[in-house]
Amino acid sequence: MHAIISDFSKITPQAFGHHLDRRVPDLLGTVETSKAYRSVFAAEAEPSYITAVVKQVLLEVFSYGPHVTEATFIAIGRYPKQEVKFMEKLALHDVAEANHGEMALVDAIQLGLDEHWARERLITPESFAMGAAVRLIATQLGPFAYLGYMYPFAALTPILTQRLQKVLAAKQFPGHAARFVDYHAVADIGHAASLRKLIEEIVEKYPEANTEIDYAFNIFTCVYPLPIWATCVTRAREELGGQAA
Numbered sequence: 364m365h366a367i368i369s370d371f372s373k374i375t376p377q378a379f380g381h382h383l384d385r386r387v388p389d390l391l392g393t394v395e396t397s398k399a400y401r402s403v404f405a406a407e408a409e410p411s412y413i414t415a416v417v418k419q420v421l422l423e424v425f426s427y428g429p430h431v432t433e434a435t436f437i438a439i440g441r442y443p444k445q446e447v448k449f450m451e452k453l454a455l456h457d458v459a460e461a462n463h464g465e466m467a468l469v470d471a472i473q474l475g476l477d478e479h480w481a482r483e484r485l486i487t488p489e490s491f492a493m494g495a496a497v498r499l500i501a502t503q504l505g506p507f508a509y510l511g512y513m514y515p516f517a518a519l520t521p522i523l524t525q526r527l528q529k530v531l532a533a534k535q536f537p538g539h540a541a542r543f544v545d546y547h548a549v550a551d552i553g554h555a556a557s558l559r560k561l562i563e564e565i566v567e568k569y570p571e572a573n574t575e576i577d578y579a580f581n582i583f584t585c586v587y588p589l590p591i592w593a594t595c596v597t598r599a600r601e602e603l604g605g606q607a608a
């Protein structure tokens with residue numbers, strides 16, 4: 364478990380940054396012990412199972428992605444209006460992410476997903492909950508709180524996609540359906556580093572943001588990634604007719 368800090372007003376921006384740094388491996392540790400993670404990274408996992416799970420995860424990215432993009436733009440739009448530099452950098456990051464749900468959908472279609480069905484379906488309750496959480500963080504908390512979901516999101520993604528790349532290479536996963544994974548194994552390293560730096564700059568100027576950023580991190584871990592992965596595993600197993608890894 365991460366260290367509980369009860370009074371964020373007493374800590375420096377650097378100490379808060381280090382606090383966030385510690386929370387990411389803590390979250391990763393929780394992920395690693397989950398049934399969903401262990402089933403995908405098990406040496407004996409069947410290639411058909413890996414492919415089915417990845418297809419479901421890509422579909423979920425397509426489902427919640429637009430909510431994250433829109434929530435984030437709302438939060439940035441609420442920044443103090445003298446903070447144009449922060450707004451510009453953070454908005455550019457959000458723009459860079461805006462089409463990644465579509466990128467995920469392209470790969471899922473390569474794996475056999477029906478595009479029309481994907482665009483028309485009611486999204487899973489798990490992705491709905493994730494979308495609802497980020498929208499409430501963006502609108503109901505202070506404008507900086509959203510960094511508490513965006514930072515772990517950006518920091519976890521390259522770690523998990525790099526690990527997944529190794530599994531895909533070993534399990535005959537079709538390379539033309541790995542664009543999303545391959546892109547995110549590299550791109551989000553820079554995103555996470557720049558967000559981490561911006562968070563320190565922001566909390567230096569707005570120390571009261573610490574508490575809400577950490578609170579948003581707590582909320583985010585309730586909806587991402589484990590509940591979403593759990594439903595992906597269930598749906599993948601259903602698709603395979605009950606076979607599992």
Ligand SMILES: [Fe+2]
Nearest residue numbers: 459460463547
């Ligand atoms: Fe992305």
